[in-house]
Amino acid sequence: MTDADAYVATTVNTFCFVLYYVSHNPNVKKLLEEIKSVFNDDPNRQITIDNLEKLNYCEAVIKETSRIRPIASMISRYSSQPDEILGYKWPKNILFIMYSRGINNNPLYWKDPEKFIPERFYEPQEIEKQHENSFLMFGGGPRICPGRKIAMIGLKALIALVYRKFDVELADMQAPLNVETSTITFCKELNIKLIPRELKPIHKHDRVVTIL
Numbered sequence: 338m339t340d341a342d343a344y345v346a347t348t349v350n351t352f353c354f355v356l357y358y359v360s361h362n363p364n365v366k367k368l369l370e371e372i373k374s375v376f377n378d379d380p381n382r383q384i385t386i387d388n389l390e391k392l393n394y395c396e397a398v399i400k401e402t403s404r405i406r407p408i409a410s411m412i413s414r415y416s417s418q419p420d421e422i423l424g425y426k427w428p429k430n431i432l433f434i435m436y437s438r439g440i441n442n443n444p445l446y447w448k449d450p451e452k453f454i455p456e457r458f459y460e461p462q463e464i465e466k467q468h469e470n471s472f473l474m475f476g477g478g479p480r481i482c483p484g485r486k487i488a489m490i491g492l493k494a495l496i497a498l499v500y501r502k503f504d505v506e507l508a509d510m511q512a513p514l515n516v517e518t519s520t521i522t523f524c525k526e527l528n529i530k531l532i533p534r535e536l537k538p539i540h541k542h543d544r545v546v547t548i549l
């Protein structure tokens with residue numbers, strides 16, 4: 338997989354999962370309010386890095402989506418030397434596969450793990466409660482995903498571009514996510530309705546300003 342493929346495959350599939358979970362959850366209101374306020378209620382305003390950095394609730398939505406449904410369900414490492422883990426002795430060159438999706442959804446680390454609650458990644462007191470390495474969206478340690486910052490920028494921009502102009506509804510609210518898992522989990526199909534928001538009415542005052 339090239340870096341370009343990694344960018345498209347990871348970002349696009351995470352984006353589909355965001356659309357799915359946001360459509361199923363009323364917290365969407367908070368996301369829309371944040372987007373509206375950061376872009377000054379202007380759906381055509383140019384997107385800047387400063388704007389994207391202010392989209393903290395949007396970032397929490399992306400993280401909560403990836404906690405419940407990470408595109409990378411597993412992370413692997415070879416042992417470079419013999420070690421003892423959980424009382425078992427392991428020789429070197431053993432392939433360890435960590436089920437990150439299981440860790441992300443483990444009730445030992447997350448209260449009501451099946452519930453979509455972006456506040457887990459938004460409220461400082463909730464963030465403080467998190468156990469180390471209990472959220473592995475981008476892996477961890479020296480081999481942590483080097484594309485994580487650009488991925489977050491791309492996802493936030495995509496979410497802002499769509500939600501500031503359209504209401505998004507799933508074509509079938511009963512349909513489960515249609516996915517296929519190999520190295521990453523792909524969203525095979527997601528049918529949505531994009532409903533353009535009404536254009537902002539032009540006020541008298543705006544017209545005067547335009548003519549001047």
Ligand code: HEM
Binds near residue numbers: 347412473475476479
């Ligand atoms: C939502 C988007 C993305 C997610 C969820 C994601 C997730 C991951 C995960 C879980 C790993 C394994 C980390 C580990 O073993 O500890 C990884 C590795 C990697 N990712 Fe990403 N990734 C994303 C986007 C990107 C993008 C946009 C790029 C490149 C522009 C990228 C490039 C890479 C590379 C090169 C590695 C291998 C790093 C190494 O083995 O040293 N990723 N990613």
